[in-house]
Amino acid sequence: MASLELIADSPPASHRAFENAFHVDGNDPKAGTQATFRVERGPSNGPFRTGSEYRLSELDPVTTLLAREFP
DSSP, X not given: OOOOOOOSSSOOGGGGGOSOEEEEEOSOGGGGXXXXXXXXXXXXXXXXXXXXXXXXXXXXXXXXXXXXXXX
């Protein structure tokens, strides 16, 4: 089962307990699709490997999930 942890500032120690860690960086919630989605920890290959960055507008499933969780 996946879990979603949102961190506003620096990540807490529990951040290291997750196999995958993502950071969403944006200033205006109304322009959320322009935010940057960065993989801070992930697999060593594939689209979500560590260090990958995308605009949320490129990731429809992630944008849909965030919109549902944070209307």
